Amino acid sequence: MNSMISVRGVSKHYETARGLVRSLENVSLEVEQGEFITLVGPSGCGKSTMLNLMAGLLEPTSGEVLVDGKVVTGPGPDRGVIFQQYALFPWLTALQNVEFGLRLQHMKKTERRELAQHYLDLVGLGEFAHALPKELSGGMKQRCAIARAYAVQPSTLLMDEPFGALDALTRVNMQENLLETWQQERRTAVFITHDVDEAVFLATRVVVMSPRPGRISEIIDVPLAYPRTEEMRLSPEFAELRARVWRGVHHHAEEDAA
Numbered sequence: 167m168n169s170m171i172s173v174r175g176v177s178k179h180y181e182t183a184r185g186l187v188r189s190l191e192n193v194s195l196e197v198e199q200g201e202f203i204t205l206v207g208p209s210g211c212g213k214s215t216m217l218n219l220m221a222g223l224l225e226p227t228s229g230e231v232l233v234d235g236k237v238v239t240g241p242g243p244d245r246g247v248i249f250q251q252y253a254l255f256p257w258l259t260a261l262q263n264v265e266f267g268l269r270l271q272h273m274k275k276t277e278r279r280e281l282a283q284h285y286l287d288l289v290g291l292g293e294f295a296h297a298l299p300k301e302l303s304g305g306m307k308q309r310c311a312i313a314r315a316y317a318v319q320p321s322t323l324l325m326d327e328p329f330g331a332l333d334a335l336t337r338v339n340m341q342e343n344l345l346e347t348w349q350q351e352r353r354t355a356v357f358i359t360h361d362v363d364e365a366v367f368l369a370t371r372v373v374v375m376s377p378r379p380g381r382i383s384e385i386i387d388v389p390l391a392y393p394r395t396e397e398m399r400l401s402p403e404f405a406e407l408r409a410r411v412w413r414g415v416h417h418h419a420e421e422d423a424a
């Protein structure tokens with residue numbers, strides 16, 4: 167069966183003044199259509215490198231990445247990328263920001279407007295369509311960035327710590343909102359986080375990475391049903407999963423420090 171994303175024997179090395187940095191070493195991962203994968207691991211283990219390879223923003227030193235059966239050779243509209251810093255155009259309204267990618271696809275104005283408004287509604291920003299980014303809070307800006315990524319209807323969403331800069335409460339709201347949107351649209355999602363709780367709450371599977379060289383050390387299934395609720399977060403089952411992920415990350419962080 168064809169996976170949505172196939173990372174096959176991928177290594178990524180950098181030549182630096184201090185010698186060769188082996189950011190990823192012979193990593194393989196299959197992500198199925200509609201899965202929600204979270205990537206966790208100590209700082210510098212190659213999470214961003216992995217995501218950027220999937221996005222086509224980096225090229226592997228060896229091995230290959232396939233998305234929907236095709237070898238990734240660069241960025242494409244089939245993959246939406248969301249970073250920690252909400253890269254909104256400050257001179258465009260929320261609606262115009264969401265419309266931007268659709269304009270690049272030469273979609274007609276009325277159709278474009280309608281679709282952009284639909285995605286703003288989906289992330290709960292419908293009433294802020296005409297606000298400028300400076301009039302939005304951090305969480306709202308990030309929701310706008312998510313709406314923009316969703317609007318071009320990519321089959322895959324790649325997110326690099328999108329909630330990293332948000333306060334704890336906004337973060338929890340954003341997690342719920344993201345899952346709601348994901349459940350409605352069922353795109354394949356890959357999401358980097360440093361937050362073990364967030365990793366378990368969102369994922370169908372948590373991929374734990376270890377550094378030097380970056381490898382996948384463990385893949386943990388999260389057999390909790392969706393929609394995920396705050397009650398689930400407090401359940402013994404959740405606590406057990408969180409402890410497993412924590413041990414996976416911590417174990418390698420300790421090794422690294424030794």
Ligand SMILES: Nc1ncnc2c1ncn2[C@@H]1O[C@H](COP(=O)(O)OP(=O)(O)OP(=O)(O)O)[C@@H](O)[C@H]1O
Pocket residue numbers: 180181182187188189207208209210211212213214215216380
């Ligand atoms: N352009 C580059 N040149 C040289 N080394 C690099 C470059 N980009 C990344 N690296 C190195 O590759 C390794 C993995 O980096 P990467 O950013 O993928 O890790 P990460 O797990 O996302 O880290 P963090 O959690 O701190 O964001 C690190 O050791 C980093 O120093």
